[in-house]
Amino acid sequence: MTTTAVTENGAALALDGVSRAYGRGAPALDGVDLVVPRGRFVAVMGRSGSGKSTLLRCAAGLERPTAGRVRIGGTDLATLKAAGLTRLRRDRIGFVFQSLNLVSALNVRENVTLPLLLAGAREGRALDARALAGLDAVGLADRAEDRPENLSGGQRQRVAIARALVNEPEVVFADEPTAALDPVTAAGVLALLRRAVDERGRTVVLVTHDPVAATWTDEAVFLDRGRIVGRLDRPDETAVREALGAHAETGRHLAVAR
Numbered sequence: 001m002t003t004t005a006v007t008e009n010g011a012a013l014a015l016d017g018v019s020r021a022y023g024r025g026a027p028a029l030d031g032v033d034l035v036v037p038r039g040r041f042v043a044v045m046g047r048s049g050s051g052k053s054t055l056l057r058c059a060a061g062l063e064r065p066t067a068g069r070v071r072i073g074g075t076d077l078a079t080l081k082a083a084g085l086t087r088l089r090r091d092r093i094g095f096v097f098q099s100l101n102l103v104s105a106l107n108v109r110e111n112v113t114l115p116l117l118l119a120g121a122r123e124g125r126a127l128d129a130r131a132l133a134g135l136d137a138v139g140l141a142d143r144a145e146d147r148p149e150n151l152s153g154g155q156r157q158r159v160a161i162a163r164a165l166v167n168e169p170e171v172v173f174a175d176e177p178t179a180a181l182d183p184v185t186a187a188g189v190l191a192l193l194r195r196a197v198d199e200r201g202r203t204v205v206l207v208t209h210d211p212v213a214a215t216w217t218d219e220a221v222f223l224d225r226g227r228i229v230g231r232l233d234r235p236d237e238t239a240v241r242e243a244l245g246a247h248a249e250t251g252r253h254l255a256v257a258r
């Protein structure tokens, strides 16, 4: 399946001319168009300050764009009031963010059941079984009763992935989930996201600086000063490094020219 063959209506996520400005300076996002079909794994890349996290926050309904339209599974986020947006984030989106980490007062199993409880599920065996199945899928069923603080960084990210997937969300947003991990542990985390796409038809949008991480995805899009300046299908490491280098060069060149 190619991106171009998919209409916005059938997409898991569609951004249409999305801009986000903070104050009077240059916008952090500047007219971004992005269509992510269901069952696709997309990397958002670009140098520091290029707008990756802003794109993610706007796409996930954590922040309102100043212009343009974001749709998740056909729902235009602009039509939702704050409570509706909260429900959408809770019920239809999965997050694997460094900053939205696990709740230390809860054990691993309780952390995974949290999105289900927040969505109105009742506590009980069925709920626990679902959490345990999710933990089993990330190889951590035997750590269910542990506290997050007793887990390694990689294990915590795997719990975060189990938690992000437990609601069967339409889109999973992951912001640098492997940044603090060694390469082998990072590969394990990325393999889990890949499996969620391949085996469960999930849609994943991953913000990353890491060219190796991008090789796990179906498509890499490159941001520079808030605009999409390039795309690679089935990115390989060399092509990603070249693309990042080329855009960094352009940025430097423009910075000098100014």
Ligand SMILES: Nc1ncnc2c1ncn2[C@@H]1O[C@H](COP(=O)(O)OP(=O)(O)OP(=O)(O)O)[C@@H](O)[C@H]1O
Binding pocket: 022, 027, 028, 046, 047, 048, 049, 050, 051, 052, 053, 054, 055
């Ligand atoms: N809340 C905010 N208030 C003001 N400016 C912001 C805010 N958030 C982001 N920006 C600015 O928007 C631009 C894009 O920031 P963003 O965090 O999206 O970049 P990024 O590509 O994710 O960077 P990094 O890789 O360093 O995390 C930057 O110039 C940043 O300073």
